[in-house]
Amino acid sequence: MSATDRDPIRLIVNGDRVDVCGVSPQTTLLEWLRGPRQLTGTKEGCAEGDCGACTVVVAESRGDGTLVWKPVNACLKLLPSLDGKAVFTIESLAGPGGALHPVQRAMVDCHGSQCGYCTPGMTMSLFALTKTARQPTRAEIDDALSGNLCRCTGYRPIVDAARLACAGDAEAGDTGWRGPGVAADGSRIVSTDEERIAAQLAALARAATFEYEGAGQRWIAPVDADGLAAACAAHPQARIVAGATDVGLWITKQHRDLGTLISTAGVRELAAIRRDADATTIGAAATLEDACAALDDDYPELRESWRRFASLPIRGAGTLGGNVANASPIGDSMPALIALSARVILRRESRVRSLPLEDYYLGYQKTAREDGEFVAAVVVPRRPANLVLRAYKVSKRRDQDISSVYAAFALVVENGIVRRARIGCGGVAPTPSRAGAAEVALAGRPWTEATAQAAASALEGAYTPIDDLRASAAYRRRVLGNLMRRCWLETGASAAAGARVPTRVDACAGD
């Protein structure tokens, strides 16, 4: 059955089914919660995904009766993208008579709150953590809180609260299902309330394109790739939206009217990730978290820069396709993908084409994508033998910051000779780019300090970056060359000796 324009957005809010009509599809979840729903426990700080004051938890069905729970920045989430999902705000946690939920109790007992402005968001991030972790490590707790800023308490008491909350007895919470979703033996607990939510969500599942219209604006959410191709062909000027972690800012910060929006978020084929003998194919709507996990076995060297890619809620909402398609010169995935010879798959109606990723970028925010065409997938070759790989993100702040410079080096070194070199760079040109001159300085040469030095000089001379608030042009050039030198220092000795080159993860573990 095909849905109609009059279809409301159907979602679950704190356990209750809600149908929404009449609001613009550009309305953010935060605006709607705090406005029409009067759920003002969820706060607004930055309205750009940085502070976490607006964090809520969203449960989605896996389709097998179990749920995925994710912390979400309500300030960036567009309301129609919640169709078929369950939203939980801070108001949902308290039990009968206002009894504190175990996560709230832990925040109180550990003195995790002072002025309280960040507290609802922190608490919801911890609530999401309790759904996935029983005894989280410090690194896991840090990651869970990576999208939440607190200006007064300091993080130690909040980290203590995380440990206490996760260690709680799953079903000892005042309201049953709200306790941790993971048992002591690591198995998932599906409580009766979770079963109820899963059943509620099953009733909202859509089998055909969801079309919504509100305040004169249109939202089209196909469920499969053919539906997406048809929607893009019918509305070639429409704005495609995936996780809205870039698009959301155009609404909250630039107040842009985006016209018709076509969502890729529910398109089955685009969320899929497939691993074959020669390549991993990552659907354009796969989240950054899922994409990172899919590449981790082949390329553990990328782990650290993935972790420094925004925060957990942004990586859980944002997609690899969105990062690639957005064509920002400082996007973090593209330099590494270019170094790894990734290709981008584009589809327009029934025509499918594949381009080397570097050829997708034509100029500042200008790409080879035609009207009516969409990014279907990114294809990353499996790890070649004798690969030496390094990827470096350089930013003013270590975590939650945009890159000033990003460089990725992928060298195939056999018997001490660089057989193949690919270098991807970001932050130094109007587009993410491949550093051909420096690759020439490496290919066919012995992998020695002199070769690395020659490549570093070629890299420094290859670009005329801009001065901006993140870095001066001179700094960017110098850093680029130094990253080449660093790659040599970290890998040269082992690669030249034919030994296994440690990944940076190994190196950290040995520190």
Ligand SMILES: Cc1cc2nc3c(=O)[nH]c(=O)nc-3n(C[C@H](O)[C@H](O)[C@H](O)COP(=O)(O)OP(=O)(O)OC[C@H]3O[C@@H](n4cnc5c(N)ncnc54)[C@H](O)[C@@H]3O)c2cc1C
């Ligand atoms: C707080 C914060 C921190 C961030 N930190 C980083 C960071 O560290 N590094 C970094 O690189 N980025 C960062 N970003 C940017 C953003 O999260 C990423 O670019 C993300 O991958 C975008 O994915 P999305 O699904 O949200 O894209 P959207 O916002 O939905 O879309 C982005 C663009 O891609 C287009 N698009 C999306 N999917 C398709 C498709 N299938 N076909 C054609 N066009 C498509 C859209 O039309 C739009 O132009 C950050 C953003 C925020 C808000």
Ligand code: FES
């Ligand atoms: S209000 Fe700051 S992340 Fe949403």
Ligand code: FES
């Ligand atoms: S308690 Fe004041 S911002 Fe965190």
